[in-house]
Amino acid sequence: MIGKRARRIIGNAAIHTILILGAIIMIFPFIWGVSTSLKDMREVLANPFRIIPSRITFVNYRNVVESIPIVRFFINSLIVSVTITILQLFTCSLSAYAFARIEFPFREVLFYILLATMMIPQHVIMIPVYIILNFFRLIDTYAAMIVPFVSSAFGTFLLRQFFMTVPKELEEAAVLDGCSRLGFLFRILLPLSKPILSTLAIFTFMWSWNNYLWPLVVTNRIEIRTLQYGLAMFKEEGGINWGQLMAGTTISTMPILIIFLIAQKQFIRGITLTGLREE
Amino acid sequence: MKFVGLSNYVKLFKSEDFHKALVNTFYYTFITVPIGIAISLALALLLNANIKGLAIYRTIYFMPVMTSFVASAFIWQWIFQSQNGILNYLLGIIGIKPIAWLNEPKGIFRLLFESIGINVPGWLEGPSVTLVAISIISIWRNTGYFMIIFLAGLQNIPKSLYEAAELDGAGPIKRFFRVTLPILSPTTFFVIIMAFIISFQVFEQVAVTTKGGPLNASLVLVYYIYERAFKFLEIGYASSAAYILFAILVILTYLQVRIIGKRVHY
Numbered sequence: 001m002i003g004k005r006a007r008r009i010i011g012n013a014a015i016h017t018i019l020i021l022g023a024i025i026m027i028f029p030f031i032w033g034v035s036t037s038l039k040d041m042r043e044v045l046a047n048p049f050r051i052i053p054s055r056i057t058f059v060n061y062r063n064v065v066e067s068i069p070i071v072r073f074f075i076n077s078l079i080v081s082v083t084i085t086i087l088q089l090f091t092c093s094l095s096a097y098a099f100a101r102i103e104f105p106f107r108e109v110l111f112y113i114l115l116a117t118m119m120i121p122q123h124v125i126m127i128p129v130y131i132i133l134n135f136f137r138l139i140d141t142y143a144a145m146i147v148p149f150v151s152s153a154f155g156t157f158l159l160r161q162f163f164m165t166v167p168k169e170l171e172e173a174a175v176l177d178g179c180s181r182l183g184f185l186f187r188i189l190l191p192l193s194k195p196i197l198s199t200l201a202i203f204t205f206m207w208s209w210n211n212y213l214w215p216l217v218v219t220n221r222i223e224i225r226t227l228q229y230g231l232a233m234f235k236e237e238g239g240i241n242w243g244q245l246m247a248g249t250t251i252s253t254m255p256i257l258i259i260f261l262i263a264q265k266q267f268i269r270g271i272t273l274t275g276l277r278e279e
Numbered sequence: 280m281k282f283v284g285l286s287n288y289v290k291l292f293k294s295e296d297f298h299k300a301l302v303n304t305f306y307y308t309f310i311t312v313p314i315g316i317a318i319s320l321a322l323a324l325l326l327n328a329n330i331k332g333l334a335i336y337r338t339i340y341f342m343p344v345m346t347s348f349v350a351s352a353f354i355w356q357w358i359f360q361s362q363n364g365i366l367n368y369l370l371g372i373i374g375i376k377p378i379a380w381l382n383e384p385k386g387i388f389r390l391l392f393e394s395i396g397i398n399v400p401g402w403l404e405g406p407s408v409t410l411v412a413i414s415i416i417s418i419w420r421n422t423g424y425f426m427i428i429f430l431a432g433l434q435n436i437p438k439s440l441y442e443a444a445e446l447d448g449a450g451p452i453k454r455f456f457r458v459t460l461p462i463l464s465p466t467t468f469f470v471i472i473m474a475f476i477i478s479f480q481v482f483e484q485v486a487v488t489t490k491g492g493p494l495n496a497s498l499v500l501v502y503y504i505y506e507r508a509f510k511f512l513e514i515g516y517a518s519s520a521a522y523i524l525f526a527i528l529v530i531l532t533y534l535q536v537r538i539i540g541k542r543v544h545y
Contacts, residue, residue, distance in 0.1 A: 015325050016332075022322060023339045026419070030342065032365060033354040045363045119532075121480050123501045124525045127508050127518050210347035212483050217509055228349045232487050235353070242357050249350045260345045264338060271427050 030253075037061070037246035044243045060247035070248060072223065073230035077252075079142060080215075080226055081208040084149045088204050089197060092155030097185050099156065100163035101171065111160075118153045123213070130217060144218035145226070149208065155200050162196040163189065199266045206256055227252040287519040297520065299495045300503040306406035307499060308478040310414040311421075316474060319422045320467075323429035324459075337430070341423040348420065348483030355416045356381060356488050381488050383408035384496035407496035413484050421477065425470050432466030433459070468539055475531055479524065500524050 031051065036044055037060050039053040064070055098104070099111050129148050130139070138144045166189060174184045190197065212228040219225060225233065231248045260267060291297050322340060326333055343351060358366050359380035367377040383390070386404025406414075436459065444454050460467075482501040485491060491498035491506070504524065508517035 012328075012330060015328055015330055019322070019325055019330075019336050023336060026343060026423070027339050029351070029354045029358060029419070030346075032358060036357065049365050049368055119476075119528075120525070121476065121528065123480050123482065123504065124521045127504075127514060127521060130508075131514070206345065210349075212347065212349045212486070213505070216486075217505070228347055231353070232349055235487070242360075242363075245353055246357065249353045253346055253350045256345050256347075257342065260342070261338070264341075267341070268337070268427060271424070271431070 033246045034250055036242055037244075037250050039243055041241075041243060060241075060243040061251075063241075064244045064247045064251070067244070068230065068234045068248075069222065070227070070230065070251060073225055073227045074251070076142075076224055076230075077209055077227040080145045081205050083142075083146050084208045085201050085204045087146070087150040088152055088155050089201055091151040092159050092200065093185065093190060093193075093197075095151065095156045096159030096163055097181075097189065100160045101168075102181075114153045114156060118157070126213070126217060133218060139218055140220050140224070142224055145215050145224075148214070149204075152204075155204065158200055159193065159196060162193055166192060195266070195269070198263070199269060202259065202263055202266050205259070209256055283515065287516050288523075290516065291519050291523065296495060296498065297503065300491075300498045300500050301523075303406070303410055303496075303498055304479060304481070304500045306410055307414055307417075307481055308475060310406065310411065311417050311478050312471070312474045314414075315418045315421055316425060316467075316470060318418065319425035319470075320429050322422070322426045323433055324455075326426070326430055327433040337427070340426055343420045344423045346420070349487050351420050352416055352484045352487045355412075355419070359412055378408065380412040381409055381497075382493055384494045387411050409489055409493065409497045413481075413488065413497055416484050416488075417478070417481060421474075425474065428470055429463070429466060432463050436462050464542065468535075471539065472532055472535055475535070476528060479528055479531075 035051050035053060038056045038058070040055065040057050040059060043050070043053060043055070099107065099114075133139055133144050133147065138147065170188065171184055174188055179187070210228065211226075212232065215226045215229040216232075219229070222230075231245075231252055234248065235245055326336055358364055361367060361377050361379040361382065364380070366380065371377065378390075384407050385393075386399075386406065387408050388403055388405040389399050390408055392399045440458050440462070441454060444458050449457060480501055481499050482505065485497055485499050485502045486505070489497045491502050500520065501524070504517050504520045507513045507520065
């Protein structure tokens with residue numbers, strides 16, 4: 001008969017063993033990618049495989065910056081993602097406030113219709129959206145990558161749920177003091193909603209930074225390609241140089257991973273609150 | 280423009296490529312959904328066991344979710360390389376011959392049985408090796424996401440319930456099936472629906488690695504729609520395929536609500 005303490009220690013050791021093995025599988029591809037990007041061409045294809053390069057070199061990074069406009073792609077991704085994030089915060093705040101606080105005809109019905117649109121996958125409506133953008137002559141512009149995402153049902157829903165929890169008396173008091181509706185929204189409600197706004201901002205940014213399908217569908221010119229699309233094209237056109245491709249992949253992944261490590265709490269909260277959309 | 284009635288749908292159902300895309304998407308779903316959910320639930324249970332280092336594990340398991348599908352597909356394609364890939368190198372150490380992970384149209388069961396000298400009939404081939412490799416990428420990418428949702432569900436279960444069950448003499452296995460699973464059922468239900476929806480929309484992993492090849496071995500619905508619409512410019516035809524995808528999702532979600540939804544407690 002083993003004591004309770006001993007059993008606990010053995011149990012914990014077993015759990016940690018499994019979790020560490022799992023963690024290695026999860027993290028190994030990242031390490032292997034970065035490791036490959038730091039090797040020279042000969043070592044990339046050499047046997048046996050080494051995790052730590054025998055000679056660390058940044059030549060792949062230099063080559064990738066020189067041979068493809070990756071800085072341009074990076075800036076494009078930044079332009080598109082930041083614009084979408086700011087516009088979504090703005091429009092979703094307005095519509096969420098309306099759904100949460102303003103009485104108007106058919107409010108509930110409209111809200112359910114909005115929720116229903118969350119169930120329709122992006123891929124199902126991409127053709128009609130493309131045709132509409134084409135009608136307005138927006139294909140192959142920054143606007144084509146931004147306009148379809150200036151508002152979202154997910155953001156409206158997320159903010160509305162939060163706004164509902166703010167006591168009504170707060171608004172009544174503000175109105176008595178001569179505050180207008182918009183004044184209340186921008187000066188009182190939004191500052192109170194900082195945590196949920198930052199959650200929405202991070203998700204929106206991550207989603208548009210990682211989006212590949214839409215820029216692929218609506219753009220063509222090299223100058224306006226985003227990182228994901230640009231990298232994929234580079235791989236196709238240039239034949240595959242694994243060292244360089246891993247350098248490009250590392251560059252494209254770093255910003256998101258850094259944001260995640262800094263703002264982890266918001267992420268976890270956002271997911272547990274809503275289940276988060278994944279598109 | 281001319282109104283063509285249902286002719287696009289008729290053409291679609293006669294198309295061999297569309298059949299292949301449909302079958303592959305179902306195969307992919309039935310690989311990634313059960314395995315992905317089982318792994319993420321197991322991880323969440325282990326993380327919920329009051330152990331040290333929860334935050335570190337959670338961060339590591341969640342990192343792939345942050346990575347774009349494009350970046351993860353690049354890295355895995357490098358790992359899967361048949362010539363210089365590290366996976367074949369590691370398998371080589373234990374004596375397994377190199378496998379062309381992303382360039383092998385043969386079914387996974389055929390490959391397995393061939394290695395012990397048995398020929399299996401065509402209907403037993405199973406999904407292509409390439410499709411299995413792509414499924415591995417997706418499972419790696421999405422596990423952390425479902426794990427976090429499960430973990431949140433688990434942390435909502437009041438401790439007093441376990442204590443009561445323990446007092447009544449329920450062992451750990453009984454506690455899992457009688458307390459944890461029933462109370463977790465709304466979370467599980469949500470995860471299953473999300474997992475199906477995500478998996479039917481698989482696109483990037485295929486688009487940047489195999490483009491549906493070799494021999495359509497990894498052709499999936501959304502890639503088929505994309506190719507028809509924006510490469511061959513058959514917009515009407517591709518829209519019909521998109522509506523089939525939508526109809527499948529609606530029907531599956533409805534069935535899940537009817538069948539599983541009934542078993543969800545409270």
